[in-house]
Amino acid sequence: MLKLGWNNLHVNDKTTLDRVRQRINPHSSTPYLDALVLLSHILERSRSWILAHPNPFLSSSQQEKIRMALQKLEHGVPLPYILGTWEFYQLSFKVTPDVLIPRPETELLVDYAREWLGSHPSRRSCADIGTGSGCIPISIAHHIPDSHFTAGDLSRESLKIAQINAAKHKVGENLSFYQGHLMQALGGTFDLITANLPYIPRSKLVSLDVYGREPTQALDGGREGLKYISSLLHSAPRKLKKGGLILIEIDGSQGKEAYGLGKKCFPQAKVSVSQDLSGKDRLLIIQTREP
Ligand SMILES: C[S@@+](CC[C@H](N)C(=O)[O-])C[C@H]1O[C@@H](n2cnc3c(N)ncnc32)[C@H](O)[C@@H]1O
Structure with a gap:
């Protein structure tokens, strides 16, 4: 498993957004969107903010949350169940398994x-x-x-x-x-x-x-x-x-x-x-x- 500090801005010249997408890639047909949604959820920022700041500063608690979420994804848990919410018709719905x-x-x-x-x-x-x-x-x-x-x-x-x-x-x-x-x-x-x-x-x-x-x-x-x-x-x-x-x-x-x-x-x-x-x-x- 990848154990990089998420705040190392230029690890392999990749942004945090890139690295999260890469980790999600084998587990999703929409890895880029999922990476955006995950970061936006954990940082409590809009998706457009993440797009404009693909390498945001992450607190240690945010880094931990990202690690945990990626681990669950790798174990086959769908992203919406990890986040506990999912968007439908531009509204956010609580979802559980x-x-x-x-x-x-x-x-x-x-x-x-x-x-x-x-x-x-x-x-x-x-x-x-x-x-x-x-x-x-x-x-x-x-x-x-x-x-x-x-x-x-x-x-x-x-x-x-x-x-x-x-x-x-x-x-x-x-x-x-x-x-x-x-x-x-x-x-x-x-x-x-x-x-x-x-x-x-x-x-x-x-x-x-x-x-x-x-x-x-x-x-x-x-x-x-x-x-x-x-x-x-x-x-x-x-x-x-x-x-x-x-x-x-x-x-x-x-x-x-x-x-x-x-x-x-x-x-x-x-x-x-x-x-x-x-x-x-x-x-x-x-x-x-x-x-
Ligand atoms: C495909 S899901 C759709 C859920 C939701 N309508 C949506 O569009 O996301 C089907 C739903 O039908 C429910 N269901 C299955 N069999 C049923 C039955 N015999 N009578 C009523 N609901 C049933 C399931 O529990 C599930 O919530």
Whole structure:
């Protein structure tokens, strides 16, 4: 392991930022960004400040924190769990190993939900199923302050984190929480149902880096990956108001099947699949007919 004093300004002509990035490199697909985020977190400075000062003076406690964080990374702990926070939709969310780390792809769902709620001002009752850290309903409620979400999850621990995040972003009044399987025990009907449920096929999951690092319950989508999405869609016609919208995140390989499921469960609705920034199928959209 590297045991350099971090304040030696020109060790191998590399800055602290370079050296941290180098250490992170084998453990991340975004080592430069992660190095920036790590230094910015420990120094309590913005990322742009770190970019402008790639060789900052570090106190011994800061040096120790960097060493500890890099050690954990080398042992396979994801950076967001080390920092205890992660950014989603430009908001900072508390994350622990009990919740999935919010992903940038999921921001597409939030964009759609915001746009739809913005153009349907009388539709404000929403449900988010498999809420995890609460990143989806909290980001939406942050922008649509009169929206109300019922946020559900099977995991009690994740609901505790979602509650903390809702309070942190001052949308506690907009959210109520329930623990249970999908929408099974959930009363009432909703204008908008959002969900990012586990969708990785079980056989594929074990070969992925995330396996064992993030909660399996948040990733394992059953044999074909569509177990929970299919189950939610089959129960959704009883839970969605006429004219309501469903937004479900899917894996890039599931577009065709998810579309078929959407059409099967909502034959009269306008069903479509939208792509993320990398061109992969990412979002199933079901717009039902107005009454
Ligand atoms: C892929 S994670 C998504 C978390 C969060 N929505 C996000 O986008 O970061 C899926 C979530 O669904 C929850 N979950 C898994 N099975 C469930 C079930 N049968 N009913 C409700 N929630 C479930 C998991 O605990 C996890 O929090």
